[in-house]
Amino acid sequence: xxxxxxxxxxxxxxxxxVVPRRDLEARSGRSLRVKLGLDPTxxxxxxxxxxxxRKLRDFQEQGHTAVLIVGDFTAQVGDPSQKSDTRRRLSEExxxxxxxxxxxxxKKVLLPEPLEIRYNSxxxxxxxxxxILELASTATVAQLLERGDFAKRYEAKNPISVMEFMYPLxxxxxxxxxxxDVELGGSDQLWNLMMGRVIQERYGQEPQVAMTTPLLxxxxxxxxxxxxxxxxxxxxxxxxxMYGKVMSIPDDLMxxxxxxxxxxxxxxIDDLVKGWREGSVHPRDxxxxxxxxxxxxxxxxxxxxxAEEAFERVFxxxxxxxxxxxxxxxxxxxxHLPSLLRDAGLVKSSSEARRLLTQGAVTVNGLRxxxxxVARKTLAGAVVRIGRRRFVRFSLL
Numbered sequence: 204x205x206x207x208x209x210x211x212x213x214x215x216x217x218x219x220x221v222v223p224r225r226d227l228e229a230r231s232g233r234s235l236r237v238k239l240g241l242d243p244t245x246x247x248x249x250x251x252x253x254x255x256x257r258k259l260r261d262f263q264e265q266g267h268t269a270v271l272i273v274g275d276f277t278a279q280v281g282d283p284s285q286k287s288d289t290r291r292r293l294s295e296e297x298x299x300x301x302x303x304x305x306x307x308x309x310k311k312v313l314l315p316e317p318l319e320i321r322y323n324s325x326x327x328x329x330x331x332x333x334x335i336l337e338l339a340s341t342a343t344v345a346q347l348l349e350r351g352d353f354a355k356r357y358e359a360k361n362p363i364s365v366m367e368f369m370y371p372l373x374x375x376x377x378x379x380x381x382x383x384d385v386e387l388g389g390s391d392q393l394w395n396l397m398m399g400r401v402i403q404e405r406y407g408q409e410p411q412v413a414m415t416t417p418l419l420x421x422x423x424x425x426x427x428x429x430x431x432x433x434x435x436x437x438x439x440x441x442x443x444x445m446y447g448k449v450m451s452i453p454d455d456l457m458x459x460x461x462x463x464x465x466x467x468x469x470x471x472i473d474d475l476v477k478g479w480r481e482g483s484v485h486p487r488d489x490x491x492x493x494x495x496x497x498x499x500x501x502x503x504x505x506x507x508x509x510a511e512e513a514f515e516r517v518f519x520x521x522x523x524x525x526x527x528x529x530x531x532x533x534x535x536x537x538x539h540l541p542s543l544l545r546d547a548g549l550v551k552s553s554s555e556a557r558r559l560l561t562q563g564a565v566t567v568n569g570l571r572x573x574x575x576x577v578a579r580k581t582l583a584g585a586v587v588r589i590g591r592r593r594f595v596r597f598s599l600l
Contacts, residue, residue: 219416237268237387240277254416267317275323276328372402376402378408385414422434445497449498531598560573
């Protein structure tokens with residue numbers, strides 16, 4: 204069989220480090236096994252994960268085999284990358300639940316073939332003590348302390364568990380188990396990926412190429428996208444929600460998001476960036492293009508158009524959405540609005556609803572409401588808006 208054609212320029216797009224690049228160039232004429240390991244430590248796949256997942260798809264589109272490792276074992280150990288303290292261990296049940304949630308979302312980004320999906324508990328949970336000791340012998344404490352986050356914690360006298368030292372070794376053993384030719388990861392994973400090269404050599408394998416992608420900043424424009432920080436957009440969020448969230452990001456984020464989170468061509472991005480910086484392109488129009496591109500990538504062109512139309516209707520023309528969630532009003536008068544909003548699933552708690560009322564973030568038929576008790580006739584048939592994107596219409600029983 205002839206080797207798959209390889210477009211190196213495409214593979215190198217949106218990458219930060221390729222080590223060693225000459226090895227990737229030398230191997231580009233053969234079928235490669237391209238590994239990406241992701242630990243299921245939360246239920247959503249974010250646009251940040253989408254950056255490296257789409258890089259894996261780039262390899263798939265050129266005929267190479269994507270080896271997606273669901274780190275159900277390593278998730279219980281905990282990746283210490285960019286951590287200043289020992290992180291809480293997740294239980295097996297928590298990890299299993301997260302793994303089931305993210306797997307469907309992974310498939311939303313990747314092609315169904317050529318693809319292998321593996322769980323690293325297949326091999327890591329089966330290691331005997333002698334094998335674990337053999338793996339531990341592949342690195343010295345001095346080598347592990349060269350890693351930036353470990354070095355900072357050691358200098359600050361913050362505790363580092365032996366288990367955390369094992370994490371990069373376990374990740375490297377994954378590469379041995381699947382015989383990876385290339386391993387992908389975010390830029391914060393370069394040290395781990397390089398350790399994988401060391402471990403593969405110790406086990407008699409040709410060391411993998413380490414390829415990293417930049418970290419996508421979150422919607423706050425300050426920190427990397429993270430579910431724990433809440434500054435994320437999930438690839439499985441509804442098209443309208445996705446579009447609206449992109450439209451709310453700081454203007455300063457647009458260039459990075461265009462380059463990392465869309466398939467818009469580099470020349471068009473250059474023109475857009477130049478245009479809004481010089482004033483010939485309004486930032487709002489550029490952001491519409493960004494929101495449409497991201498929404499289309501994870502849904503389709505029609506869903507993106509509908510999301511854009513809905514956004515324009517609500518946030519530009521200040522009209523009521525075409526489709527509104529409808530809730531029946533309970534009996535009794537007056538009605539306790541915080542409890543009603545909580546029971547309707549529009550807020551997490553009555554205290555959150557009270558806070559939103561105090562902040563003036565709740566309106567009834569366009570009029571701000573701050574009172575907790577509202578007459579039933581006032582709410583009957585009324586459109587209630589909570590914050591920027593939550594709407595509900597109440598009707599009588």
